[in-house]
Amino acid sequence: MTQERRQEDSAAFSTDTGTRRSFVEGQYEHLWQGVSDKFDRVVSQGESDLSRVHLFMRRNFGPDFEDEMLREKYAQHERKIAETGYILDRQLIRVSDLDPRVVTLLTDSVKMREMISMFGSGAKRIVELGSGWGKNLFNLYKFGARLDAEYWGFELTRTGRELMERVGTTCAPEMTVRSSAFDYYNADFSALDGDAETCVFTHHSIEQIPEVPATLIDRILEIPGFRVCMHMEPVGFQFASDKWLDAPAGKDLMKRIDTENRRFAEKRNQNANLYALLRRYEAEGRIRITSVKKYFTSHLLANATTVITWGPATKTAGGEFRRDDL
Numbered sequence: 302m303t304q305e306r307r308q309e310d311s312a313a314f315s316t317d318t319g320t321r322r323s324f325v326e327g328q329y330e331h332l333w334q335g336v337s338d339k340f341d342r343v344v345s346q347g348e349s350d351l352s353r354v355h356l357f358m359r360r361n362f363g364p365d366f367e368d369e370m371l372r373e374k375y376a377q378h379e380r381k382i383a384e385t386g387y388i389l390d391r392q393l394i395r396v397s398d399l400d401p402r403v404v405t406l407l408t409d410s411v412k413m414r415e416m417i418s419m420f421g422s423g424a425k426r427i428v429e430l431g432s433g434w435g436k437n438l439f440n441l442y443k444f445g446a447r448l449d450a451e452y453w454g455f456e457l458t459r460t461g462r463e464l465m466e467r468v469g470t471t472c473a474p475e476m477t478v479r480s481s482a483f484d485y486y487n488a489d490f491s492a493l494d495g496d497a498e499t500c501v502f503t504h505h506s507i508e509q510i511p512e513v514p515a516t517l518i519d520r521i522l523e524i525p526g527f528r529v530c531m532h533m534e535p536v537g538f539q540f541a542s543d544k545w546l547d548a549p550a551g552k553d554l555m556k557r558i559d560t561e562n563r564r565f566a567e568k569r570n571q572n573a574n575l576y577a578l579l580r581r582y583e584a585e586g587r588i589r590i591t592s593v594k595k596y597f598t599s600h601l602l603a604n605a606t607t608v609i610t611w612g613p614a615t616k617t618a619g620g621e622f623r624r625d626d627l
């Protein structure tokens with residue numbers, strides 16, 4: 302193992318939150334800078350349509366990343382999908398002849414429609430935590446979330462926040478796009494004032510927080526107008542369930558996917574407590590969990606996305622009720 306790799310590992314596994322946060326922040330400043338460079342190149346070629354620019358900013362579309370490390374990392378992801386297959390609609394689907402980029406388009410649409418249906422038609426403020434450059438917020442808008450909602454990106458990195466604002470101004474001037482500095486270890490939602498119906502979501506960002514603090518849930522509950530929160534995070538290995546793949550898929554296959562997800566999370570010191578924390582709040586009567594969809598979909602099979610939706614215990618949330626965990 303190289304000296305550099307050893308230092309990275311010790312920062313990633315540090316029990317000091319400041320050290321871990323700075324390490325992750327450095328990684329994502331670098332990644333979002335790579336995407337920002339792609340955005341500049343795409344726009345300089347005359348592109349300004351939101352759908353086209355958004356597509357070309359993705360890792361597997363548009364111009365290649367200039368950074369060799371990012372290029373190789375994402376080429377490896379594509380190879381992995383072809384090798385393992387991916388999860389969609391409770392099945393493990395093999396990719397044989399299909400261009401693996403189609404998987405990105407399919408999983409995008411499935412995730413965005415799930416969010417839009419759980420948020421309902423009244424959502425006036427849509428808030429993503431750990432939003433990066435706002436890929437999901439722009440996607441929600443493209444897939445049919447409300448025209449007149451405010452779209453808020455709460456994000457740790459300055460590069461991510463600035464890029465989101467630039468994409469909004471350049472490609473979606475009709476959309477209300479707002480950003481706020483945000484840190485999961487000290488959640489602050491004071492930027493959200495006024496009692497607008499608010500839906501919150503996370504997508505593969507709590508994964509970056511080994512132990513998410515309980516104060517996050519308290520602060521979300523205090524947001525004025527808060528109605529529903531949906532997590533799309535790789536936390537399926539945190540609870541047992543044998544009913545998330547359609548028959549005739551065997552229990553052995555489900556067990557293998559669980560083992561691979563646990564190993565992937567442990568190797569990277571990814572989140573280990575989100576599910577248990579939400580269950581504790583549910584048991585205390587402080588929230589109501591309305592859906593748990595284990596391994597709802599995947600891009601990397603070993604880092605599959607599980608959906609958990611909850612809201613204040615006192616309000617009735619809309620959307621489909623399904624609990625794979627009970």
Ligand SMILES: C[S@@+](CC[C@H](N)C(=O)[O-])C[C@H]1O[C@@H](n2cnc3c(N)ncnc32)[C@H](O)[C@@H]1O
Nearest residue numbers: 329431432433436457483484485504505506509
């Ligand atoms: C895998 S990316 C996902 C970005 C975005 N949600 C998406 O799906 O495109 C993880 C994001 O979490 C953010 N993040 C990591 N640690 C954070 C923290 N302590 N507070 C807030 N955001 C954080 C990173 O900066 C990065 O933008």
